[in-house]
Amino acid sequence: MTEPLDIFRALADATRLRILALVQRMELSVGELAQVLGQSQPRVSRHVKILIDAGLADRRKEGSWVFVALGPDLVVAPVSAALDAWGRGRLDEWVAADLARLAAVRADRATAAAAWFEAHAGEWDAIRSLHIAESQVEAAMAAMLGEAPVGVLVDIGTGTGRMLELFGERAREAIGIDRSSEMLRLARAKLHDRANTELRQADLYRLPIGSAQADLAILHHVLHFAEAPDLAIAEAARVLGPGGRLLIADFAPHGREELRQRDAHARLGFSDEQVAGWFEAAGLASTRTETLEGGELTVKLWLGRRPGARLKEVRAA
Structure with a gap:
């Protein structure tokens, strides 16, 4: 079981709070997090490791990519509730900027998906026909x-x-x-x-x-x-x-x-x-x-x- 002190230590950093806010909305690769945060991948990886060690995040390797997601609900839910209560519904300026860049990441994913389907449409259509x-x-x-x-x-x-x-x-x-x-x-x-x-x-x-x-x-x-x-x-x-x-x-x-x-x-x-x-x-x-x-x-x-x-x-x- 994660110790409360480890959780609060992990949260005592603005970048890690921003990462937690982002992965609450969707799983993101370390590269995508770096893109949204405007930081280097090694630096983001270090922050992610601290969140993982505290039980607040989880990581999955898929090929050469590493995706970051929320940790177990038992650990994350009380933290999310506390942050929401303390924020009283206000959107931090950093979070607002991050969400705008997150929208760009989503658009990039959709564009890549559309391009892949266009390139492989003939293969799919041959089977479906x-x-x-x-x-x-x-x-x-x-x-x-x-x-x-x-x-x-x-x-x-x-x-x-x-x-x-x-x-x-x-x-x-x-x-x-x-x-x-x-x-x-x-x-x-x-x-x-x-x-x-x-x-x-x-x-x-x-x-x-x-x-x-x-x-x-x-x-x-x-x-x-x-x-x-x-x-x-x-x-x-x-x-x-x-x-x-x-x-x-x-x-x-x-x-x-x-x-x-x-x-x-x-x-x-x-x-x-x-x-x-x-x-x-x-x-x-x-x-x-x-x-x-x-x-x-x-x-x-x-x-x-x-x-x-x-x-x-x-x-x-």
Whole structure:
């Protein structure tokens, strides 16, 4: 447990107060913090380390980037409440200037995301042209999940964060996981204003989440990239608590061999029997399957559920 003295020592510096105010609004890389603060990266890194040692901040390495986020709510919430009370709603001139520069950082992220999509539009369009419109896939997923609120949502292989964008608002906590730091930067550009959303870089075979912590996990057009889809499903099932659900959207078996070379597809679709067998091995019951035809590739939805009462029902009892 962090000592109160360490917390107050960490806060006894204007730059560290400014950093705390910034990461309250969105996760930022050390480079972005340096850009907003107008200071060198080594100097900002030293300030960040002091905040981390005090439990007020956390850092995650994604490729060559290091992102800074708020620390545990147990430590940060009382500090934020105190700062808000002492400030009585007034916006410090330094904070106001920082927020203006933060808006520029957000704009830079959005511009980079748009440029990336423009450069890769042909690749995305080539795949999408082979199957039913993605809007219809998303509508079918929403119908399958229903409108009930979700406790903890985990989007595995989140990519640009589309599933978090669609379903994150109904969750108390939404976690997006991807191995690609580039994809996570794109997701951050899209989801920077979602207070309940967290993005983490990790492998789908080793999720950075404890067992039985999630209510819903999603694998949206991810499984065909997995060399060991059975292990990916087993790992997704591990993080689900009683009553937790796993929704998979992927392709039915097909013969488009060129997708292996052109788009790095490890598997050319999955049968209902395969997925049902993997669900059973992972301790999940197959509850619903849907087929979405309308192109050269058929999209399938599979929903599995861990037996037992849902996590939110258990916590409420």
